[in-house]
Amino acid sequence: MVVVHAGQTNPVDEQLVRRLIAAQFPHWDGPAVERWPSGGTVNAMFRLGDDLVVRLPLGKSGAEDVALEQKWLPRIASLLPASIPEVVGEGNAAEGYPWRWSVYRWLPGENPRAGALSRPRLLAEDLAEFVNAMRRITLPGAPQAYRGGPPVWSLADLMPGNLLVDDGRLAAVIDFGCLGVGDPACDLFPAWNLLPAEERNVFRDALRVDDATWSRGRGRTLSQALIALPYYRKTNPTMADNARRVIRAVLEEDG
Numbered sequence: 001m002v003v004v005h006a007g008q009t010n011p012v013d014e015q016l017v018r019r020l021i022a023a024q025f026p027h028w029d030g031p032a033v034e035r036w037p038s039g040g041t042v043n044a045m046f047r048l049g050d051d052l053v054v055r056l057p058l059g060k061s062g063a064e065d066v067a068l069e070q071k072w073l074p075r076i077a078s079l080l081p082a083s084i085p086e087v088v089g090e091g092n093a094a095e096g097y098p099w100r101w102s103v104y105r106w107l108p109g110e111n112p113r114a115g116a117l118s119r120p121r122l123l124a125e126d127l128a129e130f131v132n133a134m135r136r137i138t139l140p141g142a143p144q145a146y147r148g149g150p151p152v153w154s155l156a157d158l159m160p161g162n163l164l165v166d167d168g169r170l171a172a173v174i175d176f177g178c179l180g181v182g183d184p185a186c187d188l189f190p191a192w193n194l195l196p197a198e199e200r201n202v203f204r205d206a207l208r209v210d211d212a213t214w215s216r217g218r219g220r221t222l223s224q225a226l227i228a229l230p231y232y233r234k235t236n237p238t239m240a241d242n243a244r245r246v247i248r249a250v251l252e253e254d255g
Contacts, residue, residue, distance in 0.1 A: 054103050067100065112194055156178035188213070188221070225247045
């Protein structure tokens with residue numbers, strides 16, 4: 001189910017997606033269209049046959065993210081150690097739908113679940129490798145992200161729902177709407193959103209995070225969870241449950 005909050009458009013459905021595809025990408029008209037269940041709140045996702053996925057933003061902020069991804073994902077893909085979405089179609093507003101949208105290659109894998117990771121140490125190392133690769137990017141004209149700390153390229157939204165794992169290892173990162181140059185603390189979210197307490201130091205050591213950056217990361221993670229819990233308590237159980245778990249994880253950690 002797609003949850004709609006203030007400022008978002010009414011949920012899109014399979015019929016709308018079929019009309020958009022038929023009108024703008026007739027060479028893909030024919031394969032089955034199926035809503036993909038997701039705990040996300042910014043976009044609605046639909047499988048298009050076996051190889052593609054259609055993602056349509058539910059509001060203006062998400063629509064702005066579409067242009068960001070269409071511009072930057074092709075430029076950074078070869079610089080990263082995990083798969084990221086490949087934009088194969090850039091859709092425009094039509095059929096009563098008001099935003100730009102995208103068609104991507106389908107990426108296999110499943111979202112990791114905190115407390116149910118099969119290979120947490122390896123996943124911590126994989127996540128650190130991905131973040132380190134982001135920080136090594138030096139492309140000019142980078143979008144700006146969150147301020148604070150020496151600026152580096154950052155995804156700034158490494159939430160469980162934006163990660164795919166295969167056999168316990170990081171297979172793909174799938175949402176780059178917050179991409180930009182900003183505070184390196186913004187890519188520390190997995191430490192409390194996903195990793196067990198004993199694996200946090202593996203992640204931290206691999207990133208060589210100093211005390212100040214680690215503290216900012218904890219603070220940003222806690223702030224995000226405190227905002228998310230009341231906002232999603234009645235509309236998105238996945239997000240609300242994750243916020244509760246994150247609040248406990250941050251408050252129970254020493255230091």
